Amino acid sequence: MTLPMTSSQQAPLLHVEDLAVDGEGVSIAPFSLTLAPGQRLTLLGETGSGKSLLAQAIMGTLPKGLVAQGRLHIAGQFFDASDAKSRREPWGHTLALLPQEPWHALDPTMRAANQVAESHRHVAGRSRREARDAARRDLDGLGLQDAGHKLPSELSGGMAQRVAFAAASAGGARIVIADEPTKGLDATRRDAVVELLARTPDDGGALLTITHDIEVARRLGGEVAILRHGQVVERGPAKRVLDTPSSDYGRRLMAAEPSRWPTPPPPPRDKHAPVVEAQGITKARGGKILFEELSLTIAPGEIVGVCGPSGCGKSTLGDVLLGVARNDEGEVTRDSSHPRLGFQKLYQDPPAAFSPHWTLRRLLNDLIRRHRLEPATIVPLMIRLHLNPALLERRPGEISGGELQRFAILRVLLLEPCFLFADEPTSRLDPITQQETLALLVELARERLCGVMLVSHDPALIERLxxxxxxxxxxxPRSATTTSREDLVVS
Structure with a gap:
């Protein structure tokens, strides 16, 4: 399907003609678009609909086993889509990809400022001093003044995302493809990144954004296309498509924004001992106090939301409650009637939680064997999580981020936890799949009396769920010890 952008007479910066992707059970219908200087296009759609694969096909970075067909014109140069190696030449200079997974883009052995400076020096051609100064300005502008000396492993998911953004943008490429560029960011940081992205067309550039965040699409403006099952079901100006969608799927997608969710049923009223209790806990990292004298209890079947800006200590709090990290002061008590395996974490970045070398079937079977679980429970959970059984034959890096996120949820539910710390568990899911997945998570938590601490940057999601x-x-600072719905603020 062709996506004409405007009637502009300028020569296009990016022209994609009949781009299709096939192989390993994947089939994306021929897709065409034209981006002239100054234009923006945002792709919305369901998880696994092929949005990221289209971006990878343009860049020439498709996973092994997938093949692209079609024709590409990038800043006046012609490329055969099937010849992936030919597209390495414009990387950084003309064409830049802001990846969905910052961990795949950052060198784990190089400090943040050096990674950004390297792009300024070797891609943009700046001197060593100019590159260093430019990297510092970039990080400062993204609220990362204190992150330049840190390794990727020392950054939160949101901080790593911003560092990857700065590194990818440093070469001054005129065509920018942003794949979920605001994943894991709080509203303030998200809006700052959107503002930076929106400047790309100002100097004659072009922007192609892939996102599940409807608010990001709304703020970017320009054109919006909605994809489902590898097909474009609707396209047009952002305001029209987002405010008054004409397709059934488009209307369902807009209706699934968290602000429109119904309030879930209340937690069980039966009195049970807390699954986790903290009394006066304090934790500092890198000379910064993340939380101080915090007290809370989490009852079986209760859902407690955690929100706050990127890097404020949300993930660290989960690690402390789970016993993965030590608290500096105070005491954490876990219900001793449950085995240690009953206290589980859903990681913010699923790629970091799966071995990349084995198929998902092998990884799940290993879990079943190691903990003597019931193999028959896998398929029913896959059905409830809308996961295609064919995905079991792929490795973690060969499926979409949203699909891998749901596999992470499946894996942890197989262990039937009594306490689950869910760190941004649906950040890679489209609104419809996110709503369905979290509804299932809440349903199972109530059903199995599993206490859940849910981290999200979306205040509407926390409020509704x-x-x-x-x-x-x-x-x-206030304590979190009651079971009624209320706000609890911790400095």
Whole structure:
């Protein structure tokens, strides 16, 4: 399907003609678009619909086993889509990809500022001093003044995302493809990144953005296309498509924004001992106090939301409650009637939680054997999570981020936890799949009396889904010990 952008007479910066992707059970119908200087296009759609694969096909970075067909014109140069190696020449200079997974883009052995400076020096051609100064300005502009000396492993998911953004943007490429560029960012940081992205067309550049965040699409403006099952079901100006979608799927997608969700049923009223209890815990990292004298209890079947800006200590709090990290002061008590395996974490970045070398079937079977679980429970959970059984034959890096995120949820549910710390568990899912997945998570938590601490940067999601809310990075420390719905602010 062709996506004409405007009637502009300027020569296009990017022209994609009949781009298709096939192989390994994947089939994306021929897709065409034209981006002239100054234009923006945002792709929305369901998880696994092929949005990221289209970006990878343009870049020439498709996973092994997938083949692209079609024709590409990039800043006046012609490329055969099937010849992936030919597209390495414009990388950085003309064509830049802001990847969905920052961990795949950052060198784990290089500090943040050096990674950004390297792009300024070797791609943009700046001197060593100019590159260093430019990297510092980039990081400062993204709120990363104190992150330049840190390794990727020392950054939160949101911080790593911003560093990857700075490194990919440093070469000054006129065509920018942004794949979920605001994943894992709080609203303030998200809006800052959107503002930076929106500047790309100002100097005659072109921007192609892939996102699940409807608000990002709304703020970017330009054109929006909605994809489903590898097909474009709707396209047009952002305001029209997002405010008054004409397709059934488009209307379902807009209706699935968290602000429109119904309030879930209340937690069980039966009195049970807390699955996790913290009394006066304090944790500092890198000379910064993340939380201080924090007290909370989480009851079986209760959903407690955690929100706060990137890097404020949300993930660290989960690690402390799980016993993965030590608290500096205070005490954490876990229900001793449950085995250690009953306290589980859903990681913010699923690629870091799966071995990349084995198929998903092998990884799940290993879990089943090691913990003597029931193999028959896998398929019913896959059905409830809308996961195609054919995906079991692929490795983690060969499926979409949203699909891998749901496999992470499946894997942890197989262990039947009594406490689950869910760190941005649906950040890679489209609104419809996110709503369905979280509804299932809440349903199973109530059903199995599993206490859940849910981290999200979306305040509407926390408000609609959770029994209580814990806000980190606030002004007034308060304890979190009651079971009624209320806001709890921790400095």
């Amino acid at each position: 959770c029994d209580r809310r814990l806000a980190l990075g606030g002004l007034t």
